[in-house]
Amino acid sequence: MNQAISTAQAPAAIGPYSQAVLAGGFLFASGQIPLDPDTGAIVEGGIEAQTHRVLQNLKAVVEEAGLALGDIVKTTIFLDSMDDFAKVNEIYASYFDGGVLPARATVQVGKLPKNALVEIDCVAHRG
Template sequence: MTWAAAAASRFQIPAMDVALLRSRAPVVFGVGCVSLAGAKFCGSSSARSKPFACLSISTDASIKEAVHTEKAPAALGPYSQAIKANNFVFVSGCLGLIPETGKFVSESVEDQTEQVLKNMGEILKASGVSYSSVVKTTILLADLNDFKKVNEIYAKCSFVLPSFLLGYQRARARNNQRSTVVLMHLIRALFTAWGDFQAPAPARATYQVAALPMNARIEVECIAAL
């Protein structure tokens, strides 16, 4: 048996009814395949190996919802304070500005850091979440030498420490003995009833940049889960 005969016996193409073909739809050519009279003939190689062999366009566009609160400084440009999408809240970079005046709380990085976290907390609240929902933060510093100072304040934030521990630290800082005693009893009761409340801190990245808007010392953005 010749090679051609062997090949013909191995690969047989089924006969097609010509009359049936004439009565069907015309030939339609597509990427990676040909449709002829309702019969579909595709190449033997996988569609994944051919660019644009299969294109899928989703009609279910992600619904975005802008978040706005007057308890935080207004955006300085064409952007939202935060956006809710895909079960997350994306908070834009926050500066240490006083919402009512639009001015910095002070020139110190410590004061600006506290104001930044306060502003971010108001935006999170307006989004329907809290610090405990934050999964990622990004810190931008004008001077990386401020890293240690920022860390000390950041560690007191309520997404790192439970809110009652944060209140306890603030009371101690103000030397308010009565408030300190009350909070100590509350902390003891809560730890006895529910155990350790220390939540894992969110993921974080910190960068030094050449400059920040309005010559700010620090800017912080975050992502929170809904």
């Protein structure tokens, strides 16, 4: 049976979807944008601050399901500009230290919700 995962430590969904769904040992987390869960506003500070906030939000959702960042097996990064790839990559790497790194795709998109600069989703597995 599928289970919706929800935490106040990450922004509430801004549409008709769950923050994440646990299904058969896999966690499918919806894309996180850099919304402050307390204010609902996009964080200020450019791509660096936004990337940290997105990863903190994703971590909160994953942990609510009883998993950890090390359980993530796949991520997708959506960027407003591929010019931010190196900065995002550096920050991303600091959240995944050691072990098997997740498989990943990174794409530039035309526009993200609320004009965010970055969005990341993931799939995690309870091993």
